[in-house]
Amino acid sequence: MNRQRPSHYIHGSSSEEQRRLSTLNELINHSSFEQMNPRRGEKVLDVGSGLGQFARMIARATGERVIGVERDRDQIEECRRLGKTYGEEDLLEIRPGDVYSLPLSVDEWGTFDLAHARFVLEHLDDPAVAVRGMVRAVRPGGRVVLEDDDHDLLRLWPECSGADELWRAYCSSQLALGNDPWIGRKLTALLHAAGAAPSRATWVFFGASAGEPTFPVYVDNLIGLLRGARAHIVDQGLIDEGLFEGGLQSLVEWKKRPEATFWYARAWAEGRVEG
Numbered sequence: 001m002n003r004q005r006p007s008h009y010i011h012g013s014s015s016e017e018q019r020r021l022s023t024l025n026e027l028i029n030h031s032s033f034e035q036m037n038p039r040r041g042e043k044v045l046d047v048g049s050g051l052g053q054f055a056r057m058i059a060r061a062t063g064e065r066v067i068g069v070e071r072d073r074d075q076i077e078e079c080r081r082l083g084k085t086y087g088e089e090d091l092l093e094i095r096p097g098d099v100y101s102l103p104l105s106v107d108e109w110g111t112f113d114l115a116h117a118r119f120v121l122e123h124l125d126d127p128a129v130a131v132r133g134m135v136r137a138v139r140p141g142g143r144v145v146l147e148d149d150d151h152d153l154l155r156l157w158p159e160c161s162g163a164d165e166l167w168r169a170y171c172s173s174q175l176a177l178g179n180d181p182w183i184g185r186k187l188t189a190l191l192h193a194a195g196a197a198p199s200r201a202t203w204v205f206f207g208a209s210a211g212e213p214t215f216p217v218y219v220d221n222l223i224g225l226l227r228g229a230r231a232h233i234v235d236q237g238l239i240d241e242g243l244f245e246g247g248l249q250s251l252v253e254w255k256k257r258p259e260a261t262f263w264y265a266r267a268w269a270e271g272r273v274e275g
């Protein structure tokens with residue numbers, strides 16, 4: 001039965017947000033790929049697949065078409081456009097659908113070698129339901145891989161005036177929507193509760209120091225993410241407009257500091273489906 005739930009996805013799918021997500025993919029896909037280590041012949045399900053860049057990367061390695069599930073029409077359209085642009089439309093079958101009710105046929109359940117979700121569970125009011133669906137989709141012996149944020153981990157040094165308040169307001173906006181800004185630490189427990197056997201957890205570094213070419217890209221991603229959530233943060237009264245703009249301006253200035261480091265990590269948890 002289809003379960004329709006309201007969307008709590010804070011970032012939306014404007015073209016500016018899609019550019020941010022695409023750049024973010026270019027920045028982190030290699031590290032996700034390294035951790036996942038997909039093998040030739042594996043059949044993979046990517047849940048909340050967004051623009052499909054990571055799904056296509058997986059498919060290049062496995063030699064098998066990845067099934068992606070995505071709810072937002074604009075993301076699906078852009079995902080298809082990107083696939084075509086790179087001549088890789090055969091690598092990903094993108095299915096419109098909801099992670100709460102995966103659009104799989106009767107004979108597909110329990111057949112995937114691997115199900116993956118990145119930056120999706122944090123936006124759900126009931127992530128346990130989504131993880132149960134992922135576990136059901138995977139064959140005995142297969143893997144479920146969850147990657148997500150734990151927003152407490154962000155450390156900017158030297159301190160960036162106003163950034164902490166802004167980050168806290170952003171986390172509060174997630175909470176107000178019924179999302180979980182601290183889901184990262186709970187990923188293994190979610191796998192366990194869904195019946196998978198936890199097998200590995202790690203943090204994947206997400207940051208850089210000044211002097212690394214990726215440093216400004218990480219800071220710009222943070223600025224873009226906050227800007228995109230402005231309506232949820234300022235209009236909801238979680239921070240004063242002046243403090244919001246001041247915090248963003250501080251980040252712009254902070255990006256120029258030669259001694260700065262952006263310290264963050266995403267949580268990674270893996271479980272095995274038992275027979």
Ligand SMILES: C[S@@+](CC[C@H](N)C(=O)[O-])C[C@H]1O[C@@H](n2cnc3c(N)ncnc32)[C@H](O)[C@@H]1O
Pocket residue numbers: 009011021025047048049050051054069070071072075097098099100117118119120123
């Ligand atoms: C932050 S993006 C991450 C996309 C991709 N996993 C990645 O790492 O690049 C989260 C994606 O999940 C999608 N999404 C959010 N809630 C969803 C749901 N209930 N069902 C399917 N997709 C959902 C959003 O539309 C968005 O494209």
